[in-house]
Amino acid sequence: MDALAQLNASLTGRYSIDREIGRGGMATVYLARDLRHSRSVAVKVLNPELGAVLGVERFLSEIRVTANLQHPNLLPLFDSGEAEGLLFYVMPFVEGESLRKRLLREKQFPIDGAIHIAGAVAGALDYAHRHGVIHRDLKPENILLSESQPLVADFGIALAVSKAGGERITQSGVSLGTPHYMSPEQATGDRAIDGRTDIYSLGAVLYEMLTGDPPHTASTAQALIAKVLTDAPRDVRVMRPHVPDHVATAIECALEKLPADRWPTAQSFAEALHGRAGAAAIPAGVRTPGTLDTRAGKAKWHHATRRSLVVSTVLAFVVGGTVALAWQFADRAADRESVTFEIEPPAPNGIPEDIARFAISQDGSMVAFVSNSDSGSQVYLRRLSELESWPMPGTNGAFDVEFSPDGEWLSVVTYGGKLLKVRVDGGSIMTIGERLMAWGGVAWESNNSILAGNVPGTGNAIARIDAAGGPPRPLTQPTGIGWEHGRPFVLNDHNTLLFMDWGPGFTEDDFLAIGSLKTGEYARTPLIATAAIGVVDNRIVYVNAAGAIMVVPFDRDGKRTTGDPVPVMEDVTITGGREASLSRRGTLAYKRGQPTQRLVLIDGDGARHELSSEDRTFLPPYWSSGRPTFSPDGRRIAVNLVMQRGDTMSTDIWTFDTRSRTFTRLTSLGDVLGPEWTPDGKHLVFSTRESRAPSIWRQVADGSQPPEKLVQFRDGEGVYWANATPDGRGVLYCHYTISGKTTNLFYVSLHGARQPERLDVGAVPDTCSARVSPDSQWLAYVGSDGGRPNVYVRPFRGRGGRVQVSMDGGDSPLWSRDGRRLFYRRAESGFGFASGSLVVAHVSATQNALHVVKRERLFALGAGGVYDVAPDGKQVLMLRQSDTRVRLIVTTNWLDQLRARLAGLK
Numbered sequence: 001m002d003a004l005a006q007l008n009a010s011l012t013g014r015y016s017i018d019r020e021i022g023r024g025g026m027a028t029v030y031l032a033r034d035l036r037h038s039r040s041v042a043v044k045v046l047n048p049e050l051g052a053v054l055g056v057e058r059f060l061s062e063i064r065v066t067a068n069l070q071h072p073n074l075l076p077l078f079d080s081g082e083a084e085g086l087l088f089y090v091m092p093f094v095e096g097e098s099l100r101k102r103l104l105r106e107k108q109f110p111i112d113g114a115i116h117i118a119g120a121v122a123g124a125l126d127y128a129h130r131h132g133v134i135h136r137d138l139k140p141e142n143i144l145l146s147e148s149q150p151l152v153a154d155f156g157i158a159l160a161v162s163k164a165g166g167e168r169i170t171q172s173g174v175s176l177g178t179p180h181y182m183s184p185e186q187a188t189g190d191r192a193i194d195g196r197t198d199i200y201s202l203g204a205v206l207y208e209m210l211t212g213d214p215p216h217t218a219s220t221a222q223a224l225i226a227k228v229l230t231d232a233p234r235d236v237r238v239m240r241p242h243v244p245d246h247v248a249t250a251i252e253c254a255l256e257k258l259p260a261d262r263w264p265t266a267q268s269f270a271e272a273l274h275g276r277a278g279a280a281a282i283p284a285g286v287r288t289p290g291t292l293d294t295r296a297g298k299a300k301w302h303h304a305t306r307r308s309l310v311v312s313t314v315l316a317f318v319v320g321g322t323v324a325l326a327w328q329f330a331d332r333a334a335d336r337e338s339v340t341f342e343i344e345p346p347a348p349n350g351i352p353e354d355i356a357r358f359a360i361s362q363d364g365s366m367v368a369f370v371s372n373s374d375s376g377s378q379v380y381l382r383r384l385s386e387l388e389s390w391p392m393p394g395t396n397g398a399f400d401v402e403f404s405p406d407g408e409w410l411s412v413v414t415y416g417g418k419l420l421k422v423r424v425d426g427g428s429i430m431t432i433g434e435r436l437m438a439w440g441g442v443a444w445e446s447n448n449s450i451l452a453g454n455v456p457g458t459g460n461a462i463a464r465i466d467a468a469g470g471p472p473r474p475l476t477q478p479t480g481i482g483w484e485h486g487r488p489f490v491l492n493d494h495n496t497l498l499f500m501d502w503g504p505g506f507t508e509d510d511f512l513a514i515g516s517l518k519t520g521e522y523a524r525t526p527l528i529a530t531a532a533i534g535v536v537d538n539r540i541v542y543v544n545a546a547g548a549i550m551v552v553p554f555d556r557d558g559k560r561t562t563g564d565p566v567p568v569m570e571d572v573t574i575t576g577g578r579e580a581s582l583s584r585r586g587t588l589a590y591k592r593g594q595p596t597q598r599l600v601l602i603d604g605d606g607a608r609h610e611l612s613s614e615d616r617t618f619l620p621p622y623w624s625s626g627r628p629t630f631s632p633d634g635r636r637i638a639v640n641l642v643m644q645r646g647d648t649m650s651t652d653i654w655t656f657d658t659r660s661r662t663f664t665r666l667t668s669l670g671d672v673l674g675p676e677w678t679p680d681g682k683h684l685v686f687s688t689r690e691s692r693a694p695s696i697w698r699q700v701a702d703g704s705q706p707p708e709k710l711v712q713f714r715d716g717e718g719v720y721w722a723n724a725t726p727d728g729r730g731v732l733y734c735h736y737t738i739s740g741k742t743t744n745l746f747y748v749s750l751h752g753a754r755q756p757e758r759l760d761v762g763a764v765p766d767t768c769s770a771r772v773s774p775d776s777q778w779l780a781y782v783g784s785d786g787g788r789p790n791v792y793v794r795p796f797r798g799r800g801g802r803v804q805v806s807m808d809g810g811d812s813p814l815w816s817r818d819g820r821r822l823f824y825r826r827a828e829s830g831f832g833f834a835s836g837s838l839v840v841a842h843v844s845a846t847q848n849a850l851h852v853v854k855r856e857r858l859f860a861l862g863a864g865g866v867y868d869v870a871p872d873g874k875q876v877l878m879l880r881q882s883d884t885r886v887r888l889i890v891t892t893n894w895l896d897q898l899r900a901r902l903a904g905l906k
Contacts, residue, residue: 004030007045010083015043015090021607031093034078040093041078044154045086069131073124075144075153094151099205100140101606104860107212111243114209115273117143117150121202122270124152129195129266136193138201139181140208179224180214181205184257187225196259199269203254203262206273211239215255218344229257231387246275338893343382343589345888346371346389355591355888357400357441357577361407364587366424368410369888370398379412381424384587384890392422394429399437400577404444404467411450411467413438419452421467432469440486440500441531441578445517451475453486453499460484462499462515475520487531490517492584496556497522498532498540512542514559523559527552530574534582536895537902543579547572549590551902568901573886586895593886597879599628599637599656604874606859611877612661617642618879627812627866628656628879631681631701634871635659638666638675638684653686653699666703676723677701685710685731687719696722696733696748711748711756725772734768745770745781747797759797765789769812772796773819778850780805780813780822791824793843793850803850805841812866816873819845823869825861836861838876 007017007030015032022029027044034041070076079090099117102109109117121143125135135142137154144151179187183200186193207215215233218224236243236251250272256262263269345355356377358369367382369389379395382388392410395401400413403424411432412420419436422429432450440453440462450465455472462485463472476485478501487500497517501524503509512529515522527542529550534541539551540561549572552565572579573591580590596615600608618628618639628639637656641663650670654663666684674686684699696711696719710731713719720743722733730750736743745759745768761770763784770781779796782789791810794802805813805822812825822841838861842853861867861878868877891897 007043007083007086007088010086011043015041017043020609021603021605023609032090034090042091042093043088044091045083045088069128069133071124071127073120073150073152074128075151091153094144094146096144096146098141099143099145099150099209102145103140103208103212108240109209111210111240111247114206115247117145117209118202118206119270119273120150121152121205122199122266122273124150125195125198125202125266126270129198134193134195135198135201136186137178138198138205139178140205143205179228180208180216182225182228183259184229185259187228194259195266196262196264199254199262199266200256200259202266202269203251207233207236207251207255210236210243210251213346217346223344234388244275247273338891338897340889340891343367343369343389343888343890345369346380346391355886356575358581358589358888359402359410359578360581360583360587360589360890361403362405362584363407364583364585364892366403366407367589367888367890368392368401368403370401377415379410379422381410384892390426393426395420395422400441402442402444404447406447409447409467411442411444413442413452419450419465430469432465432467433472436465436472440484440502441488443488443490445490446494451488451490451497453488454484454502462486462488462497462520475517476515476522477520485513487578489532489534491535491556493556498535498542500529500531510545512540514554514556516559521559525554525561527561527565530579533580536898539902541568541582541898543572543574545574547574547579549580551898566902568898575886582894586893588891588894590889591886592889599639600878600880601870601875602859602878604858608880610880611637611658612656612663614663616663627868628877629676629868630871630877631677632679632871633681636681636701637868637877638677639663640672640674653684655701664703666701667699667707669697669707673719673721675699676721678724679726679728683724685722685724687722687733689718694718696731710750711754721769723771725776726774727776732770732772734764734770743768757797761792761794761802771813771815773815773845774817775819777847778819778845780815780824782811782813791822791841793822800848803852805843805852806839807855810839814867814869816869817871818873819843821873823867825867826857838867 004017004020011017013035015034018031018033020028021031021042027046030043030045032041032043033039075091075094077089077091081088128135135152135154138152142153144153181201181204183197186197204215216224216227216231218227233255235248237248250263250269253261253263253272254269263272343355354372356370356372358367360367365384367384369380369382370377371380376396377398379392379398379401380389381392382390395412397414397416398412399415402411403409404411408424410422410424412422413436414420417435417437419432419438420429421432436452436455438452438455442450442452445451445464448467450467452463452465452472454460455463458472458474460478460483461474462476464475465472476499478485484502485499486502489498491498495517497515499513499515501511501513503511510528510530511524512527512532513522513524527544529542529544532540532542533549536551539553541549541551544550547570548567549569550565550567552561553563554561571592573593575591580588582588597618598613598615599611601611602608618641628637630637635658637658639654639656640651641654642651652665652670652672653667653675654665656663667686669688671689672686673689675684676686677684682701684701685696686699687696688694694713694717695709697707698710699707711733716737718736720734720736722731724731725747731748733746733748734743735746743764745761745764746756747759748754748756759779761779761781761783765782765784768782770779772779773796776796778793780791780793783792783802788809789811790804791806791813792802792804794800806824806826808826810824810826814823815821816823820843822843824839824841825836826839838858839855840858841855844851844853858876866879870877
């Protein structure tokens with residue numbers, strides 16, 4: 001019996017459990033009906049593992065202490081008890097949203113609004129503290145907003161759990177408190193905790209409301225706690241200059257490391273926020289308004305205290321990690337000692353973002369990277385002499401980044417197709433070109449010239465672009481249908497070019513090539529690779545398809561390798577972007593860690609529920625056919641999983657059973673794109689992107705028979721995706737020709753001669769997406785008139801005009817089962833791969849016409865944004881990035897290690 005059924009059975013006559021509405025580290029929250037009082041309530045059930053540690057009577061005794069708290073800004077406790085071994089407590093169901101949800105939507109609050117919320121919460125804290133109750137887990141998730149009034153939830157629950165469980169809580173691994181908002185004394189496990197720990201937490205929450213980020217961020221809990229113990233947060237006025245001085249001072253005082261240096265009461269904190277704190281109320285040593293450190297002052301403070309490294313190291317061991325301070329890198333680099341450290345991605349709202357493409361400056365002093373989040377992508381700059389990464393203004397929607405040779409500029413490719421030139425110091429920004437989407441990456445030939453790979457309109461070549469602006473001029477010329485050039489790397493002799501010669505397959509035909517910058521002539525080597533990253537002692541350093549850094553001797557003039565490749569490092573993560581970057585002075589940056597995801601369901605209100613507990617590597621979401629899809633009965637989900645096959649990566653179809661929650665492999669062809677269910681749920685339709693002859697296939701869903709080939713394409717042709725029409729009579733697919741550089745929608749009947757029929761829908765973008773309505777009358781598709789792609793609807797296989805559904809860009813349309821709603825993704829960075837929002841258009845159709853009644857934004861889909869709608873139309877299926885993310889590792893003076901390794905091989 002599952003938890004919901006168990007609860008309903010145990011609480012018969014008292015509460016009627018409706019559905020799960022949230023899940024956290026300690027409890028799962030259910031919406032329920034209080035039958036006795038006829039009201040909606042929230043029933044919070046402690047996780048079974050935690051309940052097993054606690055004694056029932058002891059916990060219920062402790063939690064009743066909070067039941068007597070009565071304050072306008074405190075969420076009261078209605079009830080508590082035990083249901084078949086599950087511990088629960090009941091609170092009012094609040095119509096509104098949590099502070100966390102609003103932060104995710106708005107990022108930064110108006111200053112007056114943030115002060116109002118913090119002041120009200122401080123009043124509630126002061127009341128509870130005077131009654132001897134401490135919250136101990138104050139965070140945005142526990143502050144509910146009802147008609148703009150904050151209500152603090154779960155007051156004293158963490159304390160009750162701690163008292164009931166004692167030392168067994170520590171042994172169980174359950175964390176009492178959230179690191180981003182946890183006071184230093186709570187982080188170090190001090191037993192003497194008083195109300196000033198809540199004042200610290202409230203200061204951290206207010207800091208985030210004003211700046212968009214908590215005071216400290218890090219990629220791991222250990223690193224985060226180390227910062228809480230050692231680092232001073234930046235002044236809020238660095239990011240919000242209009243924050244009043246007295247507010248900045250109040251926050252700084254609340255975030256002091258020592259409780260004695262903080263506001264003595266929550267009430268004094270509230271008065272300080274409103275500018276009413278007298279001199280007697282300010283703790284000794286706290287700076288008065290106007291004397292807070294500036295960013296330069298903070299840097300001087302760090303420099304003056306660099307000799308306190310012993311203290312930082314001791315604290316690092318206390319929290320279970322190592323605190324790597326910036327000045328260590330500079331000192332050790334000067335002594336030719338190698339230092340390895342991790343660059344932490346930005347973490348707005350405490351959620352680390354994904355580091356996508358990155359670059360290292362030629363002198364090895366800076367790393368620039370593209371960070372992806374639900375709100376979009378942006379370039380960040382990290383100087384290795386500093387502790388923080390800084391966002392680069394004007395780089396929203398970034399796809400790729402690279403340093404100029406002198407290190408003064410960044411070239412930034414955006415998802416919208418722009419090529420930008422951005423000063424590293426955050427100064428001027430120049431647009432080099434508007435339609436220069438360099439899918440194959442860029443490299444600076446000199447400070448005045450940029451090389452770009454696989455730019456549309458250049459014949460898939462390496463193209464040369466003037467850094468001052470101008471059209472791309474092809475340098476190389478791919479040989480063979482379907483071959484593309486990308487990942488350029490310029491050697492120090494300014495004459496030799498290394499690049500990737502990509503074949504039509506996934507990775508089995510991706511060869512490293514050696515060319516001339518003067519003539520464009522090149523020779524393909526036999527090395528299967530992802531990119532060249534450097535040349536050391538007449539050896540090419542490159543990353544192969546299996547994630548190993550290799551070296552191989554070569555002849556520049558002869559454009560050939562002259563020996564066998566040798567591995568020098570393994571376990572570099574292959575993500576489809578840049579895997580490693582090597583500076584001229586020998587600093588190496590590389591990715592490590594497997595990018596994995598889980599299947600999640602999202603309710604209409606944005607609440608997420610995990611379906612799969614296993615971390616899996618799914619087909620990258622930028623493939624329009626890489627999305628997970630529900631079977632018609634909702635019992636199975638078909639997915640594309642990525643697997644290692646020899647030295648290459650391959651994809652096949654697996655099915656996920658929603659009841660047993662297990663994955664089962666279905667195909668073994670490799671290079672599979674798809675899948676899509678047939679209307680009867682008995683088959684799956686998919687395509688293969690084979691090296692020479694792509695095909696469309698049909699596979700029996702239970703795997704009892706081999707796959708059947710439906711359509712065979714010729715050399716020079718391909719298919720991005722294929723899906724069965726709702727009547728089951730045919731297949732719709734997106735077809736392209738490499739030589740003609742065209743993309744079109746086709747329909748093929750599964751009966752008779754199977755003659756493909758081109759659908760006359762006008763211009764469609766690459767990897768176009770389309771869907772037939774459930775009644776087979778209408779075709780929803782993505783069209784392009786040279787501008788931003790949008791979703792349109794027109795009669796399917798018939799004559800008639802088109803109706804524009806999306807108004808400000810859209811792709812990935814999906815019909816609801818009743819045909820009355822059309823879901824689509826609105827890309828908010830100008831291109832289909834970037835982050836966006838899920839939008840639903842309500843439509844009304846007659847026999848001859850279709851009208852859009854209204855459009856409604858549902859929620860953010862995040863980068864990639866692949867999705868499917870559940871058969872009942874109430875939930876959306878998505879991929880969620882797992883907590884174990886790809887890390888960016890930097891090693892200084894790596895060339896010394898490399899040369900030592902090569903000397904040992906001789």
